[in-house]
Amino acid sequence: MKIMILGIDGYIGWALGLRLIANGHDVIGVDNFYTRKAVREVGSDSALPLPSMETRIKEAKKVFGKEIQFYNLDIKNFAKISELIKRYKPDAIVDFAEQRSAPYSMVDAEHAIYTMHNNIEGTINVLYAIKQFSPDTHLVKMGTMGEYGTPKFDIPESAFVNTSINGKEDLITVPKWGGSWYHWSKVHDTNDILFANKIWGITATDIMQGPVYGTRTKEIVNKKLFTRLDFDGVWGTVINRYCVEAILGMPLTPYGKGGQTRAFLSLEDSVESLKRLIENPPNKGEYRVVNQFTEIYTVMELANEVKAIAEKLGINAEIKPIENPRVEAEQHYYNPERNVLPKLGILKPSRTLPDEVYAILSDLKNYRKRLEKYRDVLMPKVKWRD
Amino acid sequence: MKIMILGIDGYIGWALGLRLIANGHDVIGVDNFYTRKAVREVGSDSALPLPSMETRIKEAKKVFGKEIQFYNLDIKNFAKISELIKRYKPDAIVDFAEQRSAPYSMVDAEHAIYTMHNNIEGTINVLYAIKQFSPDTHLVKMGTMGEYGTPKFDIPESAFVNTSINGKEDLITVPKWGGSWYHWSKVHDTNDILFANKIWGITATDIMQGPVYGTRTKEIVNKKLFTRLDFDGVWGTVINRYCVEAILGMPLTPYGKGGQTRAFLSLEDSVESLKRLIENPPNKGEYRVVNQFTEIYTVMELANEVKAIAEKLGINAEIKPIENPRVEAEQHYYNPERNVLPKLGILKPSRTLPDEVYAILSDLKNYRKRLEKYRDVLMPKVKWRD
Numbered sequence: 001m002k003i004m005i006l007g008i009d010g011y012i013g014w015a016l017g018l019r020l021i022a023n024g025h026d027v028i029g030v031d032n033f034y035t036r037k038a039v040r041e042v043g044s045d046s047a048l049p050l051p052s053m054e055t056r057i058k059e060a061k062k063v064f065g066k067e068i069q070f071y072n073l074d075i076k077n078f079a080k081i082s083e084l085i086k087r088y089k090p091d092a093i094v095d096f097a098e099q100r101s102a103p104y105s106m107v108d109a110e111h112a113i114y115t116m117h118n119n120i121e122g123t124i125n126v127l128y129a130i131k132q133f134s135p136d137t138h139l140v141k142m143g144t145m146g147e148y149g150t151p152k153f154d155i156p157e158s159a160f161v162n163t164s165i166n167g168k169e170d171l172i173t174v175p176k177w178g179g180s181w182y183h184w185s186k187v188h189d190t191n192d193i194l195f196a197n198k199i200w201g202i203t204a205t206d207i208m209q210g211p212v213y214g215t216r217t218k219e220i221v222n223k224k225l226f227t228r229l230d231f232d233g234v235w236g237t238v239i240n241r242y243c244v245e246a247i248l249g250m251p252l253t254p255y256g257k258g259g260q261t262r263a264f265l266s267l268e269d270s271v272e273s274l275k276r277l278i279e280n281p282p283n284k285g286e287y288r289v290v291n292q293f294t295e296i297y298t299v300m301e302l303a304n305e306v307k308a309i310a311e312k313l314g315i316n317a318e319i320k321p322i323e324n325p326r327v328e329a330e331q332h333y334y335n336p337e338r339n340v341l342p343k344l345g346i347l348k349p350s351r352t353l354p355d356e357v358y359a360i361l362s363d364l365k366n367y368r369k370r371l372e373k374y375r376d377v378l379m380p381k382v383k384w385r386d
Numbered sequence: 387m388k389i390m391i392l393g394i395d396g397y398i399g400w401a402l403g404l405r406l407i408a409n410g411h412d413v414i415g416v417d418n419f420y421t422r423k424a425v426r427e428v429g430s431d432s433a434l435p436l437p438s439m440e441t442r443i444k445e446a447k448k449v450f451g452k453e454i455q456f457y458n459l460d461i462k463n464f465a466k467i468s469e470l471i472k473r474y475k476p477d478a479i480v481d482f483a484e485q486r487s488a489p490y491s492m493v494d495a496e497h498a499i500y501t502m503h504n505n506i507e508g509t510i511n512v513l514y515a516i517k518q519f520s521p522d523t524h525l526v527k528m529g530t531m532g533e534y535g536t537p538k539f540d541i542p543e544s545a546f547v548n549t550s551i552n553g554k555e556d557l558i559t560v561p562k563w564g565g566s567w568y569h570w571s572k573v574h575d576t577n578d579i580l581f582a583n584k585i586w587g588i589t590a591t592d593i594m595q596g597p598v599y600g601t602r603t604k605e606i607v608n609k610k611l612f613t614r615l616d617f618d619g620v621w622g623t624v625i626n627r628y629c630v631e632a633i634l635g636m637p638l639t640p641y642g643k644g645g646q647t648r649a650f651l652s653l654e655d656s657v658e659s660l661k662r663l664i665e666n667p668p669n670k671g672e673y674r675v676v677n678q679f680t681e682i683y684t685v686m687e688l689a690n691e692v693k694a695i696a697e698k699l700g701i702n703a704e705i706k707p708i709e710n711p712r713v714e715a716e717q718h719y720y721n722p723e724r725n726v727l728p729k730l731g732i733l734k735p736s737r738t739l740p741d742e743v744y745a746i747l748s749d750l751k752n753y754r755k756r757l758e759k760y761r762d763v764l765m766p767k768v769k770w771r772d
Contacts, residue, residue: 078495109464109514113507120506120574121499124567128495151558153551163549165539165561172537172561175551181510184581188506188574195570199713199770327585384585 003278004028004088006075006126007096008068009053010035012142012212012270014227016094018219019271020278021066028088029053030081030097032074034118035228035235038104044232044377047244047364048215051224059224075122078129085126086133092278093130094140097122098185102146103234103325103382105182112181119185120192127196138281139204140274141193143186145263145293145336147208149177150329155336157291159194159206174289179328180384194287201285205277208336209270210263210293213239214356215363217268227267232377238299239264239306243357245378246310246317247364248371253379256324258300259331263293266356269349276344290340294349309357313365325380389664390414390474392461392512393482394454395439396421398528398598398656400613402480404605405657406664407452414474415439416467416483418460420504421614421621424490430618430763433630433750434601437610445610461508464515471512472519478664479516480526483508484571488532489620489711489768491568498567505571506578513582524667525590526660527579529572531649531679531722533594535563536715541722543677545580545592560675565714566770580673587671591663594722595656596649596679599625600742601749603654613653618763624685625650625692629743631764632696632703633750634757639765642710644686647720649679652742655735662730676726680735695743699751711766 003020007013008029020027031053039045051059053070061067075081075097085093098119099105105115123141130137148155160171173194178184196202215229230236231244242252265273273292282288297305303319310317324330349356364371389406393399394415406413417439425431437445439456447453461467461483471479484505485491491501509527516523534541546557559580564570582588601615616622617630628638651659659678668674683691689705696703710716735742750757 078499082495109468109511112510112514113464116506116510117503120502124498124502125495128498151551152556153554156552161551163551163561165537165547165549166542168539170538170561173563175549175556175558175561177559178577178581181578181581184574184577187577188570191564191570191573192567195564195567 001091001278002026002088004030004090004093005096006030006093007098009033010096011228011230012267013096014056015217015220015267016271016274017068018060018225019217019275021060021068022064022219023275028069028090030071030073030075030084032072039230039235042232042234042377044235044374046228047231047367047371048226048229049370050226050228055224063221063225075125076118078125081125082129082133085129089134090137092138092140092281093126094274094278095123095126096142099182101235102180102182103380105180106382106384115181115185120188123189123192127193127202130202131200139202140278141189141204141206143190143206143208144183145208145210145291146179146183147176147187147190149179150332150334151175152333155291157337157339158289159287179326197287203282203284203286205282205288205290207290207292210265211237212265212267212270213237213360214267215360217271232374233380234382239302239357240360241378242303242306243360243364244371246306246315246361247368248375250378251318251320252303252306253320253322254299254303255322255326257330258303258321259298260328261296261298261332261334263296263336265292265294266349266351268351269294269346272350273341273346276346280344288340291336291338292341293338294346295353296334305353306357309354310361312358313361322379325383327384387477387664388412388474390416390476390479391482392416392479393484395419396482397614397616398653399482400442401603401606401653402657402660403454404446404611405603405661407446407454408450408605409661414455414476416457416459416461416470418458425616425621428618428620428763430621430760432614433617433753433757434612434615435756436612436614441610449607449611461511462504464511467511468515468519471515475520476523478524478526478667479512480660480664481509481512482528485568487621488566488568489766491566492768492770501567501571506574509575509578513579513588516588517586525588526664527575527590527592529576529592529594530569531594531596531677532565532569533562533573533576535565536718536720537561538719541677543723543725544675545673565712583673589668589670589672591668591674591676593676593678596651597623598651598653598656599623599746600653601746603657618760619766620768625688625743626746627764628689628692629746629750630757632692632701632747633754634761636764637704637706638689638692639706639708640685640689641708641712643716644689644707645684645717646714647682647684647718649682649722651678651680652735652737654737655680655732659727659732662732666730674726677722677724678727679724680732681739682720691739692743695740696747698744699747708765711769713770
């Protein structure tokens with residue numbers, strides 16, 4: 001298949017590019033390198049040294065025998081992105097080209113605006129480009145499990161759900177509650193894609209993905225093929241951040257009570273899920289929601305897991321909860337449905353959490369000196385109520 | 387009170403400015419005159435000749451003895467709008483400064499993007515400016531009854547509603563379904579304001595208003611005080627458009643079956659409702675939803691009303707439904723709650739629909755020659771599925 005990846009320089013974007021060429025697909029990659037700049041903006045960098053796109057593409061060709069076509073391009077530019085979509089008419093467009101940090105979106109008005117501007121308008125450009133120039137393209141859009149918030153009902157894996165409101169039944173869009181401007185931008189995206197599906201019949205898979213962890217996939221076999229790994233208070237997600245804290249001999253820092261329950265999956269399982277969703281598209285004109293995760297943990301359970309694995313590597317990590325910078329429930333019900341991926345054979349994690357964490361720590365150990373420089377950027381500085 | 391009106395050059399913005407100064411309030415007005423340009427862009431203009439802002443402010447001072455402070459400013463400029471809010475610290479900010487046409491938002495990618503860009507980012511700028519520089523300010527934000535779509539349940543007048551999803555009870559945000567990019571931008575605004583209320587305690591009245599009709603309020607006593615009246619296929623709303631069709635001897639043109647049921651109110655009742663909502667703010671830190679309308683009609687019923695009143699003025703108008711350019715239900719349930727405004731004394735229309743339509747037609751009759759130029763812009767050219 002011919003697959004265009006928007007945001008191919010990102011954590012999952014690059015790993016997916018490798019998975020797809022390794023399986024014989026043609027990949028067209030697009031990125032404007034914004035994340036590289038924005039991570040430097042907060043004084044941080046990828047934990048694993050990140051090769052240039054050129055180096056990575058060359059190495060990927062050497063290892064997998066296929067060359068990724070790359071375009072340095074901002075999807076906010078409708079003329080350019082629609083020209084590219086018109087030229088390639090890909091079977092699928094995977095859209096990761098969004099500002100993906102909740103704390104970054106909460107810094108100030110400018111960062112909130114940037115997030116809305118980039119995410120919402122990028123998505124609308126892609127929707128229009130597909131409609132006008134490549135109506136058979138399957139849009140695979142990366143959203144987040146965070147769009148749902150933490151409701152008291154079981155989170156359905158569908159666009160609509162039956163409900164009863166003051167005694168009257170109706171089919172409504174699955175209720176959402178974003179916990180940051182970033183999360184709301186994703187909720188807005190979901191609404192916009194669903195609307196485009198209804199009026200134009202755009203074929204779409206809208207992925208609600210949990211936080212991803214890990215440094216490796218089957219294809220990331222050497223450091224010239226590394227994907228980025230963020231760990232700082234703005235760009236890092238919880239497991240990856242804990243692992244860097246352990247490596248640096250810092251305490252592991254759950255936010256608040258640590259009862260925040262989330263749905264997780266490894267990088268390996270994320271790219272394999274994406275590959276199967278691309279290879280098995282919904283029917284033409286269908287809008288498919290996928291709750292993409294393999295396991296559910298509280299952030300405190302994860303701290304305990306990382307602590308235990310670190311010990312095996314001779315690292316003594318303590319757990320020290322810190323004040324929660326976010327506005328979120330710290331003890332709550334959480335039960336998302338999971339049907340689509342199991343039907344595609346993604347039944348459980350391909351590796352246990354302890355094994356995966358062991359692999360992350362083993363990779364990070366080699367870069368301890370590099371990480372020392374970034375001690376100051378691990379603690380959250382962006383506070384939701386400030 | 388000191389009240390800032392964002393979008394004071396608009397249909398309701400100007401009429402509200404007059405109502406407020408006539409009642410002794412201080413008014414600071416802001417506009418970037420975008421609507422004047424955008425209406426010309428589709429080859430149309432206000433049905434009633436629109437004086438310059440300068441002329442209107444001078445005349446308003448002569449008639450009401452108070453001068454409106456005016457700033458030509460784009461609220462997308464955070465530095466400028468926050469400086470102004472910081473300087474005045476108004477008791478209330480009324481935000482009309484949005485792209486307000488559904489068809490305009492559906493023209494193409496550029497117009498969709500402009501709508502999202504202007505509406506969502508303008509609102510976020512205002513939220514941040516209030517939070518940082520004037521936290522006691524009451525935000526009065528203009529939304530639309532169109533945010534709800536046409537659900538099978540009775541539309542609650544609240545932010546949240548109790549529901550049962552697959553057997554589990556929860557409080558969810560009132561379900562929404564936008565019928566255009568414009569409508570979705572307003573839904574996104576509502577989510578964003580509600581989120582700002584929850585994390586920062588912004589005091590807000592979020593108004594879901596039905597389509598407004600009419601040329602006059604108590605204060606619009608001469609043509610130097612006219613507010614704009616749009617009637618074309620892009621910028622006009624249904625009653626005002628029917629009235630211009632009648633004046634031009636054209637058939638009245640409901641879209642499709644004409645069973646689309648909407649909640650309406652006159653310009654006079656809109657500005658009086660707004661005045662009372664401003665003078666009676668919610669508690670500090672409260673988010674108040676108002677379903678702002680006085681009557682409910684189908685668009686076919688309205689065509690019949692306009693036809694009947696036109697006859698009294700010697701105009702023989704026929705009704706000729708045209709193909710619906712939109713994607714919307716043409717026969718549906720519609721029952722919105724209405725509690726807030728009745729408690730503030732807005733119990734029913736201050737004038738009957740026939741009297742109000744008679745007044746519109748009487749005003750428009752004087753501008754028949756002016757309207758002849760715009761015959762070609764009445765029919766809808768923007769089609770939702772195109």
